[in-house]
Amino acid sequence: xxxxxxxxxxxxxxxxxxxxxxxxxxxxxxxxxxxxxxxxxxxxxxxxxxxxxxxxxxxxxxxxxxxxxxxxxxxxxxxxxxxxxxxxxxxxxxxxxxxxxxxxxxxxxxxxxxxxxxxxxxxxxxxxxxxxxxxxxxxxxxxxxxxxxxxxxxxxxxxxxxxxxxxxxxxxxxxxxxxxxxxxxxxxxxxxxxxxxxxxxxxxxxxxxxxxxxxxxxxxxxxxxxxxxxxxxxxxxxxxxxxxxxxxxxxxxxxxxxxxxxxxxxxxxxxxxxxxxxxxxxxxxxxxxxxxxxxxxxxxxxxxxxxxxxxxxxxxxxxxxxxxxxxxxxxxxxxxxxxxxxxxxxxxxxxxxxxxxxxxxxxxxxxxxxxxxxxxxxxxxxxxxxxxxxxxxxxxxxxxxxxxxxxxxxxxxxxxxxxxxxxxxxxxxxxxxxxxxxxxxxxxxxxxxxxxxxxxxxxxxxxxxxxxxxxxxxxxxxxxxxxxxxxxxxxxxxxxxxxxxxxxxxxxxxxxxxxxxxxxxxxxxxxxxxxxxxxxxxxxxxxxxxxxxxxxxxxxxxxxxxxxxxxxxxxxxxxxxxx
Amino acid sequence: xxxxxxxxxxxxxxxxxxxxxxxxxxxxxxxxxxxxxxxxxxxxxxxxxxxxxxxxxxxxxxxxxxxxxxxxxxxxxxxxxxxxxxxxxxxxxxxxxxxxxxxxxxxxxxxxxxxxxxxxxxxxxxxxxxxxxxxxxxxxxxxxxxxxx
Numbered sequence: 001x002x003x004x005x006x007x008x009x010x011x012x013x014x015x016x017x018x019x020x021x022x023x024x025x026x027x028x029x030x031x032x033x034x035x036x037x038x039x040x041x042x043x044x045x046x047x048x049x050x051x052x053x054x055x056x057x058x059x060x061x062x063x064x065x066x067x068x069x070x071x072x073x074x075x076x077x078x079x080x081x082x083x084x085x086x087x088x089x090x091x092x093x094x095x096x097x098x099x100x101x102x103x104x105x106x107x108x109x110x111x112x113x114x115x116x117x118x119x120x121x122x123x124x125x126x127x128x129x130x131x132x133x134x135x136x137x138x139x140x141x142x143x144x145x146x147x148x149x150x151x152x153x154x155x156x157x158x159x160x161x162x163x164x165x166x167x168x169x170x171x172x173x174x175x176x177x178x179x180x181x182x183x184x185x186x187x188x189x190x191x192x193x194x195x196x197x198x199x200x201x202x203x204x205x206x207x208x209x210x211x212x213x214x215x216x217x218x219x220x221x222x223x224x225x226x227x228x229x230x231x232x233x234x235x236x237x238x239x240x241x242x243x244x245x246x247x248x249x250x251x252x253x254x255x256x257x258x259x260x261x262x263x264x265x266x267x268x269x270x271x272x273x274x275x276x277x278x279x280x281x282x283x284x285x286x287x288x289x290x291x292x293x294x295x296x297x298x299x300x301x302x303x304x305x306x307x308x309x310x311x312x313x314x315x316x317x318x319x320x321x322x323x324x325x326x327x328x329x330x331x332x333x334x335x336x337x338x339x340x341x342x343x344x345x346x347x348x349x350x351x352x353x354x355x356x357x358x359x360x361x362x363x364x365x366x367x368x369x370x371x372x373x374x375x376x377x378x379x380x381x382x383x384x385x386x387x388x389x390x391x392x393x394x395x396x397x398x399x400x401x402x403x404x405x406x407x408x409x410x411x412x413x414x415x416x417x418x419x420x421x422x423x424x425x426x427x428x429x430x431x432x433x434x435x436x437x438x439x440x441x442x443x444x445x446x447x448x449x450x451x452x453x454x455x456x457x458x459x460x461x462x463x464x465x466x467x468x469x470x471x472x473x474x475x476x477x478x479x480x481x482x483x484x485x486x487x488x489x490x491x492x493x494x495x496x497x498x499x500x501x502x503x504x505x506x507x508x509x510x511x512x513x514x515x516x517x518x519x520x521x522x523x524x525x526x527x528x529x530x531x532x533x534x535x536x537x538x539x540x541x542x543x544x545x546x547x548x549x550x551x552x553x554x555x556x557x558x559x560x561x562x563x564x565x566x567x568x569x570x571x572x573x574x575x576x577x578x579x
Numbered sequence: 580x581x582x583x584x585x586x587x588x589x590x591x592x593x594x595x596x597x598x599x600x601x602x603x604x605x606x607x608x609x610x611x612x613x614x615x616x617x618x619x620x621x622x623x624x625x626x627x628x629x630x631x632x633x634x635x636x637x638x639x640x641x642x643x644x645x646x647x648x649x650x651x652x653x654x655x656x657x658x659x660x661x662x663x664x665x666x667x668x669x670x671x672x673x674x675x676x677x678x679x680x681x682x683x684x685x686x687x688x689x690x691x692x693x694x695x696x697x698x699x700x701x702x703x704x705x706x707x708x709x710x711x712x713x714x715x716x717x718x719x720x721x722x723x724x725x726x727x728x
Contacts, residue, residue, distance in 0.1 A: 317602075318651075319599045319600050319602075319603060319645070319651065320603055321603060321637070321640075321641045321644075323637070324603070324606075351644075351648065351649065354649055354651075355648070355649040355650070355651070358649055358650075358651040359650075359651075362651075407592030407593060408592065
């Protein structure tokens with residue numbers, strides 16, 4: 001609802017006598033009455049003059065919440081006023097006023113003039129009050145002709161499409177439907193929040209929204225019709241009455257008029273029953289899913305284990321970031337991906353799994369024997385080094401090779417070995433051969449024996465320059481012949497025996513230590529026992545002494561008298577005896 | 580004349596365990612190169628640096644998680660990575676502080692650079708924003724990095 005429309009002055013009704021029109025410094029036009037010295041912004045009109053005064057006397061109350069406003073719902077019809085006049089103040093007086101106004105206007109003036117006047121009034125009033133207008137319409141389940149209309153300000157009323165009745169206060173039978181509707185709405189909202197809405201659901205939601213929008217338009221059109229019925233019971237007349245609606249609607253009017261020509265019975269189809277049916281179905285689906293989830297016997301642990309298995313099976317690299325794992329899309333297809341309900345749980349599980357996996361890999365690597373980085377480099381030298389190339393040239397030529405880029409070996413070493421190798425290549429073959437045999441002979445039998453092959457040569461040979469200085473074919477034959485002359489590794493047994501001896505020694509050592517430990521513990525225990533016994537003894541002694549002291553203390557007067565009594569008794573006995 | 584210092588010469592070789600993460604780091608490097616060479620057509624001025632910040636964040640986060648949460652890296656390797664600029668040490672230092680666990684970039688907490696000496700909008704918890712308010716900060720395109728979210 002934009003600014004007030006600029007009205008052509010020609011179309012205005014003439015001012016009543018005594019009133020003059022002026023322009024305020026702010027640009028507003030106002031009207032001044034010389035006789036009464038009254039000034040007003042509202043344009044005084046000749047005919048409904050008396051009416052205006054009554055209107056001014058009883059200014060429309062500001063809109064109040066309908067609950068405390070409406071003592072008897074039947075008396076008034078919120079639809080009539082709010083929907084047409086857009087200031088949503090269901091005041092019977094005003095309704096009367098409107099009707100009167102129309103009745104006044106129609107007979108005396110041509111339609112346009114009278115209604116413009118009317119419109120003008122409404123515009124004025126609209127400025128004073130918060131506007132309210134129907135915003136959404138919802139079907140109430142199980143109460144077919146009734147619909148729930150929500151206004152712009154968030155208030156709600158029910159409206160019977162067939163009978164055109166509407167109430168702020170829900171009648172009891174409709175109340176149930178409204179409660180049901182609220183529940184459905186809430187569930188929908190919750191589901192949306194949980195983000196579990198599937199795409200097609202979204203589509204249908206969009207459809208519904210579009211439909212609601214369409215319905216809104218039609219409501220406003222329809223509502224005009226209602227007003228027409230109430231006001232004049234005449235379709236042609238009502239077309240002029242649309243003036244009471246706001247500006248934008250006026251522009252849209254042509255299409256709306258066509259629509260309002262349709263019988264109102266067609267309109268319930270907008271937010272059709274199938275939509276509700278769909279909603280219910282969707283709800284049921286939701287319930288089913290939940291039940292299924294609840295029905296699964298899987299515990300949280302199982303779910304996690306499943307997900308981890310999935311990660312194991314897809315051979316995911318535990319060092320990759322989680323986002324990349326997701327982007328690769330390997331996980332989505334698997335059922336186990338859904339074992340965990342949320343992305344957060346999956347991420348947590350991934351973290352756990354990768355952590356475990358990395359540690360496992362680390363341990364494995366630690367167990368593995370470390371290969372000397374020299375071995376591949378020396379093999380590379382054997383195949384590529386020639387006396388024709390200087391080190392710099394050689395490096396430049398092969399700088400892309402992984403052996404040359406390996407960071408474990410420093411460039412200096414590489415250069416040194418290269419130069420040595422080249423120098424050795426210039427030596428005569430015989431010396432090279434003798435050097436190789438010397439190298440082979442120097443190896444201990446534990447490392448080099450008959451069971452070794454060319455592929456399982458010890459690293460001490462592989463990392464020696466003497467090994468690579470001969471061309472491969474001659475060298476291999478030499479090495480094989482040498483290996484064949486070697487004894488079949490009886491050293492293994494001795495080595496084993498040595499190992500065993502060592503192990504037994506270690507075992508004995510351990511046993512001894514254990515025994516020593518046990519011995520010591522026993523001694524300690526004995527000591528403790530002895531100490532305790534001493535303590536007990538001391539305590540006993542102490543207690544005895546205490547008792548003795550106590551006994552001694554008890555020997556007071558009583559004790560003396562007792563002793564005396566004893567003596568007396570003895571004396572009596574003696575006397576008796578004497579008698 | 581002293582010999583020229585090339586990158587290969589002055590660089591220490593990476594410690595053990597670098598091979599495991601090398602591929603991922605290389606990927607980040609390529610991504611960064613792409614982002615640097617991306618066209619600015621139709622982008623706002625401040626939008627151009629967003630991917631740079633984002634990739635830096637991702638890479639730092641990756642290294643941070645490997646070292647602190649998964650303990651998959653040796654201290655030696657971690658230091659080497661920091662020294663060679665694979666991760667932003669200052670950003671990681673912030674992540675260790677309470678309330679900054681998800682911080683997107685250092686510029687977003689630099690209050691001296693803003694008119695009202697406030698942090699960036701992306702530091703505001705989601706529940707303190709208006710309902711359905713969708714933000715994207717100017718510094719790095721972050722959509723919200725408060726710890727409570």
